[in-house]
Amino acid sequence: MKTARRNDIDWLRVITIALLLIYHIAIIFQPWAMFVGFVRSEQSLEGLWTPMSMLNVWRIPILFFVSGMGLFFAMRKRNWKQLIGERARRILLPLLFGIVAIAPLHMFIFQKFYKLPLGYYPHMGHLWFLGNIFAYVLLFLPIFYLLKQRVGGKFQQILDKLMSNPGGPLLISLFFMLEAILVKPQIYSLYAETWHGFFLGALAFFFGYLFVYSGQQFWNTVKKWRWAYLALGLVLFAIRYLEFQLEAPGYLMALESNCWIFGVFGLGYRYLNKPSGLLRYLSQAAYPVYIIHMFVMYLGAWLILPLKIHPVLQFVGVTAFTFAMCYLMYEFLIRRIWFLRPLFGLRSKQKKEIETKVLVSES
16 A cells, blocks of 8 residues: 655644744743743743633644544554554653653753752653553554454445535534533643543544544545634634633633634645655654753743843743754754664664655655
C-alpha cells in the first residue's frame, strides 16, 4: 500500500505547538501566573488574555485529535506489537526521561527566580500530555485494530456518509458536550492532570482516528464548510466573552472548541497539504521543542524580566529567546548527538535515512 503523507496534519502539529509556546509565554504576563507555577512579570499584559482565551479552548484538544490521526497512519504498516514498541520508544521513553531530567529544570529556575529553597523532585510538568497519549494508545488499540480489519464495512460506510454532511462533525460534538456536563470542570481549559483533560483527550484522540478512518468525506466537508465552522466558533466566543466573562458553561465551550478545530482542519486541508523541505525539518523539531520549551522559556524570563523595559518588549524578548534557544538546542545538540535522539522521541539516524528513501521513492 502506498504511503500518502498528509502534510496538512504535519503542518497543524507544528503550528499548534508554536501557538502552545506563545500561549505559555503569555501566562508569564498575567497577574495570576505564580499561582499556576509560572514565573511572573511585575508588569502585566492582561489584554493578551482575551486572544489567548480564544486559543485556549482548542489548542490542546486539536493536538489530541492530530495524535489520533497520527496513530491511524502509524498502524498501516505495523502490527500491534510493533506499534506498542514504537510508541514506547517515541512517547514513554521521552516521558520517563523528561520526568527525571527535563521537567524539574523549569521548577529549579522557578525556585531561583523567587529565591525559594532549592529542591529537586521528579514530576511530569507539561509532559502530562505524553502520558495521556500513551494511555490512549493502549486503551484504544484493540478497537482500532478491529476497525482496521473491517475497512470498507458497514460502520465505515455509515461514518463516511455521516461526515458528508456539515452537521456530521458537529454531531460528534455532543460527546464532548456530554463530557463537560458529566465531569463538570471548574475551569474548562484546565486540562493538565485532570479527569476532564483525560476524558476530553480520550474523545479527541478516538474521533481523530475515526475522522481519518471514515474516508474522504470528512475532509471534503471541513474544507467546504471551514468558514461556517469558524464563524460559529467566533459567535460562541463572542457570547462567552460578553455574557460569561470568558468562562461559559462547559457544554458551550466544548462546542466552540470543536467549531474552531473543524475550521482549522478545513483551512489546513485546503492550503497546507503540500510537501516542503521546511515542513520535514519542522515536523522533526516540533516534538523535541515541545519537551524542552518550558525550562528554556523560564530561563528567558529569568534573564529578561528584570530589565527595565516595557512589558511588550519583555514579551517579545522572551518569545524570541524561547524560539531561538529551542532551535539552537535542537539543531546542535538533540538532533546531532546520537544518544540524545531517542530521549527526545527522534528515530536513530539509520532508521530516519531508510524512511526518507521510502518516502522519496513513493512520492
